[in-house]
Amino acid sequence: MIELVDVRKAFNQGRPNEFWAIRGVSLTVDANRVTVLKGPSGSGKTTLLSMIGCLSRPTAGRILFETQLLSGLPERFLTAVRRGTFGFIFQQFNLIKGVTVLENVMLPAYPLGGPRRRLEARAHDLLAQFGLAAKAGYRVEWLSGGEAQRTAICRALVNDPRVLVADEPTANLDTQLSRDFMGIVGDLRAAGKTVLLSSHDPEVYDSPVVDRVVEMRDGRLAGG
Amino acid sequence: MPIWLQRQKYLIDFTLASLLRRRAKNLGLLLVYALIVFALASVMLYTHALRHEAAHVLAGAPEIVLQRMVAGRHDLIGEEHIARIGQVRGVQTKAGRLWGYFYDPAVKANYTLMVPPDREIAPGDAIIGAGIARTRGLSAGDYLTLRGSDGKAHTLRVAGLLDARSELVSSDLVLVAEPFFRAFFGIPAGQYTDVALRVRNAQEVRKVAEKLTLLLPDTRPILRDEVLRTYDAIFNWRQGVVAVLLLGAILAFVVFAWDKASGLSAEERREIGILKAIGWETSDVIRMKFWEGAIVSLTAFLLGYLAAYAHVFLADAALFEPVLKGWAVLYPRFALVPTVDGLQLATLFFFTVFPYTVATIVPIWRAAITDPDTVMR
C-alpha cells in the first residue's frame, strides 16, 4: 500500500551541521496491517513517519501511496492527501488547549467544510465509542493522560483515514493504559485500518496485534 | 450552504473560541485599540461638525460687508455712503447694520449688542443669547441693567432667549431695538456700524468688491468666502494641534500592535504546527489569523467610533472643548448637528484596521509556511 524506494532525508543540507537522519530506506507497508518501527533513540523513526505521513518531504528517493507518487506533490495536494488519508496520534497528544474535547476532535474536518450537524454527530459517535461521551464539553487541560490520548485518537479518526500514524504512542502512558491502547489498535485493524507505529516499548512491539516489526539503526533498516 | 462558506464559518467560529481563550490579553488589546479610535474619531467628528456648523451659519450671512476705515481703524459709516453704493451694478440689496461690543464687568465678559435686521424688538426689550442667560442667571421677564456710554444705567427687559441650536454664534448676543442701541452707545441717527450687501450672482462678488473700493476709497469690503476660509484655517489648525498630540498615542499603539502580532508565542507557533499536521492548509491557518485580526480591529473600530459619536454629539465633546474652541467666558454650549464625513470615516478605517490586520498576518504567514513535522518532536 505504501512503498518507500531508497528514501533519504538530510537536515540542514548544505550547511556545516548537515545531518543525514535517513540514509536509504526501502520498505513496503501492507494495507490493513499493524507495522511497528523499532529502534534506538535517534535512529530516525520519527523522521521516517513524518515523511510517510506527508508532514515533510524526503531529500531523495520516492514515496508511493498505492500508485500515487507522494514525494513530488506540491504542498497543497500533499495537505489534501494528509487530511484525507492519514490520521495522526502524537506522542505529546498535541491537543489544542482552551477549547473543548469535541472541538478538538472536529478540527481536522474544518477545512473540508462539511455540514456542521453531520460533523458533530460523527464526533459524538467517536467520543462515545472511546468512552468519552461525558467529556465532550470538557476543556482538554482537565483530561487525564489516557483520556487525552483517546481524544487524540478520535481526532485522528474523524476524517475516516485509511492509515493511522502514531509516534511513540505509549511513551506517556502506564502499562495498563499501554495495553488498552494496543487493544484499540487491534480494533482499528479489525475495522480495516492500516496502522503504523514507532516505539521502543516492548508493550507495543511484543503485542499480539502487531503484524510486523521493522528495526531501524542509524537511519537505515537493520538487517533489511 | 456552499462548502467554502461553511469553511469560513468553521474558521470564524474557531477564531472566536481562540480569542476567548486569551481573554485578558485580547480584551486589553481591544480596549487600547478602541481608545485610540475613540480619540481620533472624536477629533475628526468634532471638527467636521464644527466646520459644518460654521458654514451653515455663514450661509445666511451677506456676501459682502462694507466697513468705513478712518486712519486704519473701523469707523461708523454714514447714510450718504450707503446711498452711493446704489451706483454699483450687481448689488441687490444694501442695509446699514448696528452692532457693537460691550464689556460687562459683572461677569468679566464681552457681549455683542445688535439691532436685528429681520425682527422687530420693542424699545426697552432685549432678546439674549443662552451664554449670557447662563452666566447672569436670566430668564424671560427678568431685567438686565447695563451701563451705557453716557455713564447712565440702562435697563432692558428680557423678552426671550435665542434659539440654542445656533449657539455657536449667538451665545453672547443681545438683540435690542434701534432707539435703545443709539442711545446706549451714543450713535447719531444716519450712522451705522457697517453695511451688509447682497450680491445676486456669486461670480460677481469679487468684481463688486473691487468697484466698491474704487468708488468709496475709505471703505473696506469683507467677503463672506474669506471669512469662511479663515474659519476653516482656524479649525484646521486646532485639529492639527490635537492630531500631533494623538500621533504619539498612535505610535505607541503601532509598536504595541506590532509587538503583539509579530511576537508569536511558542504556544501559538505550536498550535499552527498542530493545525497544519492534522490537515489544515497554510491558507486555512492564515485565513483564521486574518479573521482574528479582522474581528479584533473591527470590533475596536466600531466601539471606538460609536463612543466618539456619543462623545461628540450626545456629550457635546466634553473632553475636547477647551482645546478645540479656545477659552471664553461665554463659552458656547451647543449640541452639534450630527454629521459624518464618509471620506474621514474611510481614512480612519484605513489607518487603523488595515495596518493591524496586516501586522497580525505577516508573522503568521512566516510560521505557517514551515513544514509541520516539528510537532512530531
Ligand SMILES: Nc1ncnc2c1ncn2[C@@H]1O[C@H](COP(=O)(O)OP(=O)(O)OP(=O)(O)O)[C@@H](O)[C@H]1O
Ligand atoms: N530538524 C532537525 N534538524 C537537525 N537534526 C534533526 C532534526 N530532526 C531530527 N534530527 C536528527 O535526526 C535524527 C533522527 O531523529 P528522529 O527524531 O527521527 O529519531 P527517533 O528515532 O524518532 O528517536 P526517538 O526514539 O528518540 O524519538 C536525530 O539524530 C536527530 O537529532
Ligand SMILES: [Mg+2]
Ligand atoms: Mg521519535
